[in-house]
Amino acid sequence: MNLIWLLLILLALSYCLVTNQVEAVNTVLLEVGKETFDFVIPLLCAMAFWNGILYVAKEAGILHFLEQMFHPFLKRLFPDLREDKETLGLIATNIVVNMVGLGSAATPAGLKAMEGMQKHNPNKDTASRSMITFLVLNTAGVTLFSTTLIALRASFHSQNVTGFMPYAILATTFASLIGLLVDRWWNYRK
Template structure:
């Protein structure tokens, strides 16, 4: 894919130079850089803010309480991890972060959870039932407060930036329910 992109970019630049549009190429490169910066900066700010909130929640024990609240559900959902408190803790932290729309904060927890699940895996090249279930839960997870989408809508000057929230909750609840239902049916037949 990288070769394809590099080929398209190179062909565009060569065509622009041959057709005498070198000035337009320079303007485009500078404009794209400015637009990218204007687009990314609000996302970095929002992500930093919410990662800070997540760190405070972790430091004051709120995240641990949420993990304890999720533990019975996760033990039932991931039965082969019942005894692995550390991995279940990472799964709970990932689910909690995704619950608040903090995908960038959830990623490190998800990677640690997968590492922990890999320790229980007999085959290094095949995902375990828990890994697949966790992936479904992570991908289609319930999100109550979509911070990234909200930040994008605010950065594009949306008049009612939070109006999508009820629909996002309904969509993620439905996606989680269907995803976990399919996962359970699939695993039931294994």
């Protein structure tokens, strides 16, 4: 893929040199840094704010309460992890954090959950049933509050920053249900 990008860049630069449009290249090179900075700073601020909210929720016990609410559901979804409360807690944390749209903050819990599931995996070089189910949940998980999309839409001065939310909730709920149904069908088919 790097080779393809390199070829495209060289092709574009060659075309600009041949057609005598060097000024366009200079303009792009000078403005791309400012545009990138203007794009990234609002995202970083939004992530810092919501990670702070997540930290407060964790310290206040809200995350623990939500994790406990998910435990009965997760015990049925991950029967081979029924007795491993630590791994189920990590899975619940990942799901809850993903639901509020903080995928980057959910990654450490997700990686630790995968490590916990690997301990129960009899075939270490193949993903277990629980790992695949967790991957489905993590990939197609229900998102109630898409913080990154809201920050992006706000940075581009959207008229209705949260107007997409009902559709996002519906789409991610539908994707999660279909993903879990296919996962269950595939497992019971074997």
